[in-house]
Amino acid sequence: MSEFIQYTLQGLAAGGFYALSALGLAVIFGVLGVVNFSHGACYMLGAVIAAVLLAELSLGFWVALVVVPVIMFGFGVLMERLLVQWLLALDPLYNFLLTFGLTLILVEAVKLRYGVSGLPYEIPAGLGGQVTVGSVNLSVYAIFACVFSVVLCLAVGLLMTRTRIGMIVRAATEDPGRTRALGINVGRWVTPVFGFGIALAGLAGVLAAPTRAITAEMGSNFIIILFAVVVIGGLGSILGAVVAGFLVGLVEAYGVAYAPAYAQIVIFVLMAAVILVRPSGLFGREEVA
Amino acid sequence: MRSRNTTAVSAIAIAATASLALSACGGAGGPQAAAAGGLSDDKVVIGLLNDQSGVYKDLSGPNSKVAIQMAIDDYKAKYADKAVAKDIEIVTADHQNKADIANSKAQEMYDRQKADIILDVPNSAAALAVATQAKNKKKLYINIGAGTTALTGASCNKYTFHWAYNTAVLARGTAGTITQEGGKSWNIVYPDYAFGQDMNKSFSAEVTKNGGTVGQSIASPFPSDNFATFITKAGEGNPKVIGSMHAGGDLINFVKQFNQSSLKGKVQLAVGLMFITDIHSLGVDQFAGTQFTDAWYWNFDAENKKWADRFTEKTNTRPSFAHAANYSAAMNYLEAVQEAGTDNADTIVGKLEGKKINDVFLRNGEIRKADHAVTHDVYLAKVKSSAPEEWDYEDIEKTIPAAEAYGEANPACTMG
Structure with missing residues (x-):
């Protein structure tokens, strides 16, 4: 039984992290209708910038947690202004291909500058060690990452549903024409929302830095899992991303415990099953599908 | 929709044309045997085929070219006017860790770039693909970066050698x-x-x-x-x-x-x-x-350190064992060419087989005739708790003698 609890806790810890990582993807799709394939690369950039801040400027984890999202927000704004906005009116496939191409450029650029074997990063002081209760234990950092992620997801959820800004953004996505007719400048909100989504990807990267290999390719595999998360949760749904994040974390942990070789396949079996029963995902709106 | 269809059709047409052109290129040329004595094409061409951009880039990659160039410089300095190979060229290619790319690049190197030997080739699947090419083209191939025992087992052949380590x-x-x-x-x-x-x-x-x-x-x-x-x-x-x-x-x-x-x-x-x-x-x-x-550590002894310092001067990084092994393989190949007076692959194989070598990489080394494994002392290392200087990370706890590390020749190898 204690083993089951152990795996459940590890699954939840991973799930919180998946939820935060997928959140930006969900926000950008929800508001702009853009399937941002470069989300994995932006996650990677977040981790790489954190490692560079530490190595070159001795700025630690806590500073990176604030500075990196700001930098990535700027990067997202540039990306939207220079590239993404020109393709918004066209078939979503165009932006998908654009962001896919951007991913290749970002990954190769980081490889050129920082090589392929990765950058070092350590657990921040005070978050090392484990918490042990009976025979069950969890690393302090995993608990921190999970709680931090959940709090942030809740904050974003509240921002979108309980504030004026959130209301405008949601209205703009539901019906841009009528929102415009009410005297709201819809276009003004598109850029910051895109930047915000990219900033979230960067933040997830910082959170990953102490526990994962920081390499140019770190996002390439991860983006696949994130797509599974947002598809299961329902494209564009923030609540969906959070619930599906935990679901995927748990399924993966149980997979490892009881059928290790199939741990990752299980996630995609889950995804296929959800799509078959509910094509728009667990919390997706029907018209999205 | 019309314009999209047109685009798709023309894209397919271009792809088809390109692949036809490629296959035509692949068929052109063929192995040119060196005349008895002397060099084929009047020069020695060393092909370096490895991962220049992916996960194995740092441990071997472009810096292996530097190591091979060091071997060429040392060879020229050693023999000066008496050198058989006066014109030595290095050609490189990136196999991107894909066996099919390694296969076609190896073919291109042997046929069109006139490579006399291919070196390195990390990634086991890629390594085995190149071994087949070496066998078919009757050209030399010294693998360094890959770990699979099949290179000196079921897939061994007369022209393939395995220099550094295996699983x-x-x-x-x-x-x-x-x-x-x-x-x-x-x-x-x-x-x-x-x-x-x-x-x-x-x-x-x-x-x-x-x-x-x-x-x-x-x-x-x-x-x-x-x-x-x-x-x-x-x-x-x-x-x-x-x-x-x-x-x-x-x-x-x-x-x-x-x-x-x-x-x-x-x-x-x-x-x-x-x-x-x-x-x-x-x-x-x-x-x-x-x-x-x-398989090798740069700070193991004075000889290794001296070589590593030369390498660091050129690359700003310390060598991995793969870099040192590329140097050793290139150097011993050139020595064999010098001794034989030709770059004819069959003659060189004869010179290499059974050769006992002690150099900066190989200690108590021997090119085993039976399966072409290059046996040598390896080391059990323990990672230090802190680095006295950058890259000084290992304590060598024990030297494992060549015979113990490599055991008997692989019985699966028939030199087919």
Whole structure:
């Protein structure tokens, strides 16, 4: 039984992290209708910038947690202004291909500058060690990452549903024409929302830095899992991303415990099953599908 | 829709034309045997085929070209006017860790770029593809970067040599030594692809042979970032040693997450294959105490250090064993050309087979005639707890003599 609890806790810890990582993807799709394939690369950039801040400027984890999202927000704004906005009116496939191409450029650029074997990063002081209760234990950092992620997801959820800004953004996505007719400048909100989504990807990267290999390719595999998360949760749904994040974390942990070789396949079996029963995902709106 | 269809059709047409053109190129040319004595095309061409952009770039990659150039410089300095090979050229290609690309690049090197020898080729699948090309084209091939024992086993051939290490050597060095020293109970986690499965088999066999037991062998998906639950599972049954057979980014993920688990300090971590570049990227403290088998270490003795200093002057980084092995292979090839007075592949094979070598990379080295494994002393290394200087990460705990590390010649090899 204690083993089951152990795996459940590890699954939840991973799930919180998946939820935060997928959140930006969900926000950008929800508001702009853009399937941002470069989300994995932006996650990677977040981790790489954190490692560079530490190595070159001795700025630690806590500073990176604030500075990196700001930098990535700027990067997202540039990306939207220079590239993404020109393709918004066209078939979503165009932006998908654009962001896919951007991913290749970002990954190769980081490889050129920082090589392929990765950058070092350590657990921040005070978050090392484990918490042990009976025979069950969890690393302090995993608990921190999970709680931090959940709090942030809740904050974003509240921002979108309980504030004026959130209301405008949601209205703009539901019906841009009528929102415009009410005297709201819809276009003004598109850029910051895109930047915000990219900033979230960067933040997830910082959170990953102490526990994962920081390499140019770190996002390439991860983006696949994130797509599974947002598809299961329902494209564009923030609540969906959070619930599906935990679901995927748990399924993966149980997979490892009881059928290790199939741990990752299980996630995609889950995804296929959800799509078959509910094509728009667990919390997706029907018209999205 | 009309315009899209037109685009698609023309794209298909272009692709088809391109592939036709490529296959035509592949068929052109053919091996040109050197005239008896003398050099083919009046020069020696060394082909370096490896990963120039992916996960194995840092441990070998472009810096291996620097190592080979050092060998060429040393050869020219040594023989000056008497050198048989006055014009020596290096051609390089990136196989991107794909066997099909390695296959076509090797073909291009041998046929069109007139390569007399191909060096390096990390990644087992790519390595085996090139071995087949070497056999068909009757041209030399010295593998350095790949680990598979098939190169000197079922897939061995007259023109293929395996210079630096193989998975069986790693298993004998690491699993054998740790088990003998008291680490009797093991759990192994391995990535679920050819290399990982091979390593798992070799390590399990070696642990058992030395009186130990392997409780669980757990396959992990490849690649993977989240190993927390795998580590928990590997800790079940309280083993003394957990063996990680991962490489590159997976290895770094595994070790980072192992260090954050409750097993750190209670269970010994043994790593199947590790390069100095891995330690450098993760930081020496993260790997502290980890034992592994190294084929060569730059700071082992004065001779290695001297060579490493020359290498560092040109590259600003310390050499991995693959860099030193590329130098050694190129140097010994050129020495054989010098001795034979020709670059004819069959003649060179005759010169290399059975040759005993002591150089900066090979200690008590011998090019074994039976299976073309280049046997030499290897080392059981332990990662230091802190680095006295950058790149000084390893304590060499034990030299494993060539005979012990390489065992008997592989009976699966028939030199077909």
